[in-house]
Amino acid sequence: MNCSYFKDQMLLYFGGKYLPEELRRHLAECSTCRATWEELTGVSGKLGADDLFFPDDVEVDWLVSAVDKDIEKREPRPGRVAKRIRQIWYGYVPVAAAAALALGIALGTYIGGRTTFDPSVAEPAGGVDSIASFYETEDEDLDEGTLGTLLYDFTAQHSFNASEWLLDDLTEEELEFLENNFDVGDLL
Amino acid sequence: MVNADLEIVEYLVRRAKGGDKAAFSRLVRLMMKNVVALTFRMTQNRDSAYDLAQETFISAWENLRSFREEARFKGWLYRIASNKTLNYLKLHSTRQVTSLDAVKTETLALVSSSQDPEHQLHEKEMQRDVLEFMATLPDQQRLVFDLRFYKELMFEEIAEITGKALGTVKTHYRQAVIKLRAFAKQKEWRQ
Numbered sequence: 314m315n316c317s318y319f320k321d322q323m324l325l326y327f328g329g330k331y332l333p334e335e336l337r338r339h340l341a342e343c344s345t346c347r348a349t350w351e352e353l354t355g356v357s358g359k360l361g362a363d364d365l366f367f368p369d370d371v372e373v374d375w376l377v378s379a380v381d382k383d384i385e386k387r388e389p390r391p392g393r394v395a396k397r398i399r400q401i402w403y404g405y406v407p408v409a410a411a412a413a414l415a416l417g418i419a420l421g422t423y424i425g426g427r428t429t430f431d432p433s434v435a436e437p438a439g440g441v442d443s444i445a446s447f448y449e450t451e452d453e454d455l456d457e458g459t460l461g462t463l464l465y466d467f468t469a470q471h472s473f474n475a476s477e478w479l480l481d482d483l484t485e486e487e488l489e490f491l492e493n494n495f496d497v498g499d500l501l
Numbered sequence: 502m503v504n505a506d507l508e509i510v511e512y513l514v515r516r517a518k519g520g521d522k523a524a525f526s527r528l529v530r531l532m533m534k535n536v537v538a539l540t541f542r543m544t545q546n547r548d549s550a551y552d553l554a555q556e557t558f559i560s561a562w563e564n565l566r567s568f569r570e571e572a573r574f575k576g577w578l579y580r581i582a583s584n585k586t587l588n589y590l591k592l593h594s595t596r597q598v599t600s601l602d603a604v605k606t607e608t609l610a611l612v613s614s615s616q617d618p619e620h621q622l623h624e625k626e627m628q629r630d631v632l633e634f635m636a637t638l639p640d641q642q643r644l645v646f647d648l649r650f651y652k653e654l655m656f657e658e659i660a661e662i663t664g665k666a667l668g669t670v671k672t673h674y675r676q677a678v679i680k681l682r683a684f685a686k687q688k689e690w691r692q
Contacts, residue, residue, distance in 0.1 A: 324675045328650040353678070356685040360634075361627045363651040366538035368551075376537070376551060377530050380558045384522060387563060 319346050327353050328360075506531070507572065514571040517562070525565070529558050532575065535652075536582050542647055543586045543640075544593075545632050553589060557582040579652065580662040583644055590640045634684045638677055641665070645673035646681075 319339045323346070326332055332340075340347045368376070483491075510531065516524030536557055541550035560581050561568075568577055635643050641663070648659045656674070660667045 321675070324678045325656075325671060327674075327678045327681075328653075330653070353682070356681060356690060357650075359627065359685065359690050360631055360650065360681075361624075363535065363538050363653075365624060365628060365631070366541050366651075367534040368537050372551075373530065373533050373537075376533050376555060377526060380529050380555050380562075381522070381526050383555070383559050384525065384562045387559070388520070 316343060316346055319343070320349060323350055323353060328357050510574050511571040514565070514568075514574045518565050518568070518571075525562055528574070532578055533558075535575075536578060538651065539579065539582055539647060540586050542632065542635055542651070543643060544589060545636060549589060549593075553582065553585050556585055560585070576654070576658055576662060579648065579654075583648075583662055587640055587644065630688065630690075634681060637680060637684065642673045642677045642680075645670055646677040649674050 316339075319336055322333070322336045326336065340350055510528065513524045513528045513531075517528060533554060536554045537550055540553040540557070541547065544550050544553065557578060561578055564581075568574070570577075635646070638646060644663060645659055645665075648654045648662060649656070654662070656667055656670050659665075660670045663670065665673075
């Protein structure tokens with residue numbers, strides 16, 4: 314590398330604390346470049362340092378107090394994450410809340426409709442059929458809990474005469490199975 | 502800034518991000534002189550330098566929660582100050598023709614750190630010479646020169662602060678130093 318390369322390096326490293334090894338070696342060997350570097354170092358000394366332009370403590374007090382007063386009236390702007398949360402909160406949450414409300418009303422109406430079932434209008438066959446079909450297909454798996462559920466469901470829908478309808482529609486085998494396996498009391 | 506100072510700054514930045522105004526006030530006190538020195542050398546006007554420094558800290562406070570790298574607070578602050586100063590200089594482009602008399606007046610506003618009158622006079626002369634030289638540089642060159650020479654930042658950091666390419670930053674600095682050599686010869690500066 315020739316002197317022009319190192320002259321360029323000297324311009325870049327002017328004022329810096331660190332000198333690259335290759336430049337250091339070249340300065341030790343080349344008197345022309347060393348003279349240039351010494352000249353630059355002399356100029357650097359004339360520029361002082363950062364603290365040559367520092368305001369004094371009284372002025373700093375005044376400036377700090379002015380900033381304090383100003384920020385007292387302000388709050389920091391929310392960060393990016395907070396901004397995103399806020400966007401979601403104000404953008405999507407009302408829509409989700411409205412959808413949830415509509416769903417709630419629809420479900421409420423549906424469930425309300427089911428609980429006001431009128432046995433005099435509707436046929437009770439579904440409950441009986443379901444028990445019968447259970448016997449036909451899964452009588453080995455039919456346990457006390459399942460039967461209880463079916464009975465409860467049926468009686469809830471069909472009021473007090475439900476047991477009569479149930480008994481009327483049960484086959485001999487079904488009655489026998491109930492008697493043998495469950496404590497049905499006065500039901501039969 | 503030594504490591505202990507950096508740790509204090511990091512701690513204060515974390516507190517301030519949580520809304521602690523007292524912690525932010527301590528940060529302002531720690532960094533105010535550095536920011537004023539930059540804005541003053543750039544604008545060569547004391548009142549503008551003080552206004553810009555205050556605006557820098559207020560902007561930093563408002564945007565603190567978006568700032569993630571506590572360890573690089575100083576660089577971030579310099580970036581805000583640099584942007585504000587360059588905008589100010591664009592609006593007040595006539596400042597380029599600052600007369601030496603005006604520079605003399607401005608330097609009087611800065612109080613010397615020394616009690617010795619002779620030393621004080623020497624410092625005033627240095628300040629005046631520096632400001633006179635800085636006034637010969639275009640805004641971007643002056644900013645790069647200031648950040649490199651006075652703030653002792655690396656070129657990579659300066660590129661980040663100024664938003665310029667590394668090569669451009671180095672070119673600005675080279676040109677500024679070439680001008681400085683010419684200025685020194687003209688002023689007959691000797692070691």
